[in-house]
Amino acid sequence: MTELARLKFYATQPHSCSYLPEEQATTLFLDPSQPMDVNVYADLSEMGFRRSGDHLYRPHCQHCNACVPARIPAARFAPNRQQKRILKRNADIQVIEARPAYNEEYFDLYRRYIEQRHADGDMFPPSRDQFSTFLVRDLPFSRFYEFRIDGRLVAVAVTDLLPNGISAVYTFYEPSEERRSLGRFAILWQITEALRLGLEAVYLGYWIKNCKKMNYKTQYRPIELLINQRWVALN
Incomplete structure (x- = not known):
């Protein structure tokens, strides 16, 4: 573990929650002047932090603990029947690794995805x-x-490669290819990639029990949730 005690964190003012509209959210950020060190990032991911742009953050709400960090232990994952069908359906997909960059091809796909989904x-x-x-x-x-x-x-899977696993930052995909279940396929591919690289887990961000958009995360079994600062397998 890095010396996390030396790090500074800042909390936002309460704001409307993106997932539970009736709730007010507060977010804890790592001091943005802190260099984005991969080992610090890995240690903070164990504590439920995520990356957005140049920032590492996690929910820090006073009256709500609905956002629960989730990860898939890659070596113990076993695809179910539906996931095996998704893998077979997308066997013709070629995956190419690229450095993060802006181009119109990426943005056009992202735009269609946001506008339609x-x-x-x-x-x-x-x-x-x-x-x-x-x-x-x-x-x-x-x-x-x-x-x-x-x-x-x-599809494009924006992914961070950490010493302790893969962090699935964000995936956007062609909304017209609904039959392929590209979002789910991207997670299955990242699990396979974590295994290939000898990494422990795929970090999926936050799971919220009462948010329908989050339900897909618990379809990957086993899945672990960070509860009371311990990763616990969901029954």
């Missing part, structure tokens, strides 16, 4: 500045994994 969210309407600030960061551990079918870009 998340028009009710706080990332709508999508913009080039928003895309770049959120996802295009020149960090040595960050990757864009391109998912292509006969050269056509159908």
Whole structure:
């Protein structure tokens, strides 16, 4: 573990929660002047932190603990029948590793995804500045994994490679390819990649029991939740 006690953190003022509209949220951020060190990031991921752009953060709400960090222990994951079908259905996809960058091909896919899948969210309407600030960061551990079918870009998994696992930062995909379940396939691929790299887990961000958009995360078994600062397998 790095010496986390020397780090400084800042909390935001309460603001509307993106997931539970009736709740007020507070977010804890690592001091942005702290260099984005991969070992600090790995240690903080064990404590439920995530990355957004140049910031490491986690929920720090006074009256709500609904956001529960979730991860998949890669070596113990076993795909269910539906997940095996998704893997078979997408066997024709080629995955290409790339450095984070801005280009119109990426943004056009991102724009379609936000407009058709998340028009009710706080990332709508999508913009080039928003895309770049959120996802295009020149960090040595960050990757864009391109998912292509006969050269056509159908998904991008923005992924951080950490000493203790893979952090699935964000995935956007072609909304017209609904039959392929590209979002779920991207997670299955990242689990396989974690195994190939000898990494322990895939960090999925936060699971919220009463948020339907989060339900898909518990379909990956076993899954572990960070409860009382201990990773516990969900029954």
